[in-house]
Amino acid sequence: MSSSNEAADQGDPYLALHKLQGGERGNLTGAVEQALRDAIVTLAFEPGAMLDKQAICERMGVSRFPVSAALTKLAAAGLVEVLPQRGTRVRPVVIHDIRQHxxxxSALEVETVRSVALACRAATLDALxxxxxxxxxxxxxxxxxxFHRLDLAFHEIMLDExxxxxxxxxxxVSRSALDRARQLIATPExxxxxxxxHQRIYDAIRGRDIEAAARAMHGHLDQVVAELRRFAAERPDLVEE
Incomplete structure (x- = not known):
């Protein structure tokens, strides 16, 4: 975990943001959007948290315009929402949305792993x-x-194949919408x-067992909703149906 995330975990989520450097200032809105997206996805800003525009401006060394523009883009992506007379808050994780993504x-990656298991190059097996x-x-x-970054890369190797x-x-696109949910349930267990x-998926691919690979991928993705429902029972303030 990075030092900024550790600092955010200790109580000040704005410490997950960094002051923009010269190279990033060519696209202020994009740089602010990416920094806020990362902070939201990694849960530095928890679901339901109100966002202080002035605090963001001061922390990142920018004016209010790129912050407002970045928040508009994040609202379109479903990560934040504007509450009349209250301000902007991080959207809670919604199980119904998670199920759709x-x-x-599942529809695409189960078919992907079938194709990979049918004819997988040695280089791809080595990469996995x-x-x-x-x-x-x-x-x-x-x-x-x-681990989260490696998880994403594991699936990308198969998609690239x-x-x-x-x-x-x-x-x-669908995976990005699931990132926060994955972070919420990312206990050591x-x-x-x-x-x-992932090991079962790999073993099935290596053994050229197409149906076993498909079952392993399907079961892997199904676990996200099952784990999220268990988490929602414990933290209904962070997850909505």
Whole structure:
């Protein structure tokens, strides 16, 4: 976990933001949007948190215009919402939305893993194996954010193998909408189970077992909703039906 995220975890979410450097000032709105998106996805700003525009401006060293423009884009992406007379807050995670994005991912990624298991290059198998080893190291070191990046890369390796860029684009959009939910349920136990699920997917691909690979991928994605419902029972302030 980065020092900024550690600082945010200790009580001040605005410490997850950084002052913009010279190279980033060419696109102020884009840089502010990305920084806020990262802070929201990694839960520095929790679901339901109110956002203080002035605090963002001061922390990042920018005027109110790029902050307002960035928040407008994040609202269109469903990450924040404007509450009349109150301001802007981070949207709660909504299970109904999560189920829709998982439906899309399941439909496309189950077929992806079928294709990969049918004809997978040795280089791709090696890349998956190396990624799994790094996942194992991240789990052992309790590096939640590192594991999350490796998780994304594991799925991207398979999407790249089938060489269908439109499919990858659609999956990426739906996957981005799930990032916050994945972070909410990323307990050490969940990371261990995710690693085991990834291992089953890899083993099926390596064994050229198409149906086993499809079942493993389907079960892996289904676990997100199951875990999120359990989490919602504990923290209804962060998750809505």
């Amino acid at each position: 998982l439906f899309i991912r 194996a190396q990624n799994l080893e790094k996942q194992r190291e991240a789990v052992g070191a309790a590096q939640r954010h590192t 089938i060489a269908l860029p439109r499919v990858k684009e659609i999956v990426t 969940r990371l261990t189970r995710t690693l085991d699920e």
